Every structure is written in C-alpha cells, then in structure tokens.
Amino acid sequence: MLGSISSIKKAYLAGFLDADGSIYVRAKPNLTYKYGYQIALYIVFFQSVKDKDKFIKICGLSGVGKTRERKDGIVEFIINKIDEVKQFLKIITPFLILKKEQAELMIKIIKRKEKISSKKDFQKLLDLIDGYRDLNYSKKRIKRTLTP
Amino acid sequence: MLGSISSIKKAYLAGFLDADGSIYVRAKPNLTYKYGYQIALYIVFFQSVKDKDKFIKICGLSGVGKTRERKDGIVEFIINKIDEVKQFLKIITPFLILKKEQAELMIKIIKRKEKISSKKDFQKLLDLIDGYRDLNYSKKRIKRTLTP
Numbered sequence: 339m340l341g342s343i344s345s346i347k348k349a350y351l352a353g354f355l356d357a358d359g360s361i362y363v364r365a366k367p368n369l370t371y372k373y374g375y376q377i378a379l380y381i382v383f384f385q386s387v388k389d390k391d392k393f394i395k396i397c398g399l400s401g402v403g404k405t406r407e408r409k410d411g412i413v414e415f416i417i418n419k420i421d422e423v424k425q426f427l428k429i430i431t432p433f434l435i436l437k438k439e440q441a442e443l444m445i446k447i448i449k450r451k452e453k454i455s456s457k458k459d460f461q462k463l464l465d466l467i468d469g470y471r472d473l474n475y476s477k478k479r480i481k482r483t484l485t486p
Numbered sequence: 487m488l489g490s491i492s493s494i495k496k497a498y499l500a501g502f503l504d505a506d507g508s509i510y511v512r513a514k515p516n517l518t519y520k521y522g523y524q525i526a527l528y529i530v531f532f533q534s535v536k537d538k539d540k541f542i543k544i545c546g547l548s549g550v551g552k553t554r555e556r557k558d559g560i561v562e563f564i565i566n567k568i569d570e571v572k573q574f575l576k577i578i579t580p581f582l583i584l585k586k587e588q589a590e591l592m593i594k595i596i597k598r599k600e601k602i603s604s605k606k607d608f609q610k611l612l613d614l615i616d617g618y619r620d621l622n623y624s625k626k627r628i629k630r631t632l633t634p
Contacts, residue, residue: 353501
C-alpha cells in the first residue's frame with residue numbers, strides 16, 4: 339500500500355503527475371444529495387495504449403486507483419475514491435513542483451468535506467472548490483451559491 | 487551539475503520525461519557533412535507558459551539544457567548538445583519506465599556516433615537510427631542507405 343512505497347517511487351509519480359496528470363474537483367448539481375451537489379474529485383493520468391503494459395506498471399506503484407482503456411486509444415488511470423485521493427496526495431505532495439498548490443488545496447477541500455455538519459459548512463466547501471477552479475484553469479470563476 | 491543531483495530529483499525528472507517528454511534522433515540530409523547527414527538528437531519537455539516559473543525550476547534541476555518560450559504559449563526545455571544528452575540519459579535512464587528502451591538505444595547511438603571512422607560505420611549508425619524511429623513512433627520505417 340501507499341504508505342510503504344519508497345521516496346524514489348513517490349518522486350517518480352510526482353514527476354509523472356506534474357508533467358501530464360490532473361487533480362480535479364467539481365461540484366455537480368444533483369438533487370439526490372443532501373445539499374444539492376455531488377462533490378466529484380479525482381486524480382487522473384493518461385497515456386497512449388501503445389505503452390499500456392508499462393503504464394499499468396507505473397499506475398500499480400501507487401497501490402490505489404484503477405486503469406481503463408478508452409475507445410480512442412488512450413489508457414486512463416483514475417483515482418476517484420476520496421480516501422485513496424487523500425492517501426495518494428498525502429504522500430506525493432511533498433515531491434510535487436508544478437501541481438503542489440492544487441494538491442494542497444485539494445487536501446484542504448477533502449478535510450473540509452469530512453467535517454460538514456451544516457449548510458453553512460457546505461457553502462464554505464463550495465467556495466473552496468470555486469477557488470480550486472481558479473487555480474487550475476484560470477477560467478472565469480463560476481460563483482455557486484446555495485439557494486436558501 | 488548532473489552527477490551530483492539526488493536520486494529523488496533523478497526519479498522526479500524520470501517521471502516527468504516518461505509522462506510528457508520526448509527523446510528524439512533524426513538523420514537530416516545535409517551535404518555539408520562528411521557522410522551527407524547531420525545527426526540531430528535531443529530531449530525535450532513542454533509545458534504551458536502559465537507554469538513557466540515552476541517549469542524553469544524543474545528544468546534547472548538537471549543543470550543542462552535551455553528553456554525558450556514559444557509564440558504559441560508553450561515553454562520548451564531542450565537538451566541538444568550531444569554531451570549533455572549523454573550525461574542526462576546516463577543518470578535518468580535507471581529511473582525510467584516508459585521510455586527506458588528509447589533512452590538505452592539513444593545511448594547506444596551516441597556511443598556509435600563517437601566511434602565513426604568509415605562510411606560503413608556511418609551506415610550502421612543510420613541503421614540504428616532507423617531502428618530508433620520504429621521504437622518511438624511505430625511509423626512506417628524509412629530505410630536510409632548511403633549512396634556509394
């Protein structure tokens with residue numbers, strides 16, 4: 339499991355994530371959830387299917403996540419269970435350079451998500467997620483507000 | 487310089503190169519060269535200009551190569567001096583996974599290039615380079631033969 343992987347492997351995965359991975363979070367409107375949003379967060383790596391076997395070996399280093407082959411010739415490695423994202427970021431973040439800020443904010447988002455006990459808490463979480471979007475894409479910020 | 491960088495940094499750079507870098511060699515027809523070809527070889531990394539400062543920091547880890555900002559919003563890091571490519575590959579290759587074979591073949595190409603003393607030697611070098619193209623792109627092989 340993740341805790342026991344060597345610093346060499348962690349540094350390798352950090353380089354891989356910095357170069358071509360994504361750390362992503364989204365609040366998806368979904369009325370079946372208590373506060374009207376589903377929080378989807380994940381880490382994803384991509385490679386061409388021609389390197390599939392070696393790529394699966396790399397993904398396996400982390401001991402979390404799963405790979406799937408898409409129809410367009412891309413193999414995707416995705417970590418989307420919140421505990422696994424948290425574990426992965428906890429050990430990889432110290433070695434990140436390009437995506438360190440995103441990773442730190444994502445850890446903060448996960449911690450806040452774990453402590454939600456009111457609508458006000460949830461609004462703060464949405465604000466953090468909006469902040470994350472700014473960091474990741476520098477796109478026009480979409481301000482989400484819970485309807486009262 | 488390269489010899490003194492830590493294994494952690496080497497592993498990070500290997501992950502970065504595996505995810506998004508290129509190791510490239512080409513025999514360019516050029517009659518001003520003794521055997522009619524210029525051998526161009528390089529390692530290159532790319533990132534969006536929005537991460538320029540951090541990216542330059544990463545490139546600086548290696549102590550070789552140079553960065554330049556392109557007009558299309560991409561910052562390119564290139565190592566194209568043969569001695570620097572050789573040095574870089576020598577220390578990074580043990581940590582590579584996806585591009586290990588390319589790196590090993592490139593080292594072989596460089597060593598063969600250093601020992602050329604006849605047209606026959608040069609033909610062998612061209613054959614190795616053709617083999618490299620196969621490995622890298624799985625494209626239709628262009629068989630180059632020196633005119634007698």
